[in-house]
Amino acid sequence: MAWIKVINKDEATGELKELYDHVLKDDDDVDNILSIHSLHPKTLEAHLMMYEELMRGENNLSKAQREMIGVLVSTLNSCDY
Numbered sequence: 210m211a212w213i214k215v216i217n218k219d220e221a222t223g224e225l226k227e228l229y230d231h232v233l234k235d236d237d238d239v240d241n242i243l244s245i246h247s248l249h250p251k252t253l254e255a256h257l258m259m260y261e262e263l264m265r266g267e268n269n270l271s272k273a274q275r276e277m278i279g280v281l282v283s284t285l286n287s288c289d290y
Contacts, residue, residue: 216247225250228257 218239221229246253
């Protein structure tokens, strides 16, 4: 497994803390798929913008259909996310 240096939520400041706060609920940890961007918060911001547009933006697909596509693609790629 690859190892990537990340900044944990308790160590985050400034723009990174704001982005983490945007995705955190209660005492949850930041998902690994998001924390890998921690050294470059602009890439985390771009990731979140793309995800939110794909999953919540105006589209002909329902939320359930979008989630099903995500599950299928992750399964085909043997991805835990």
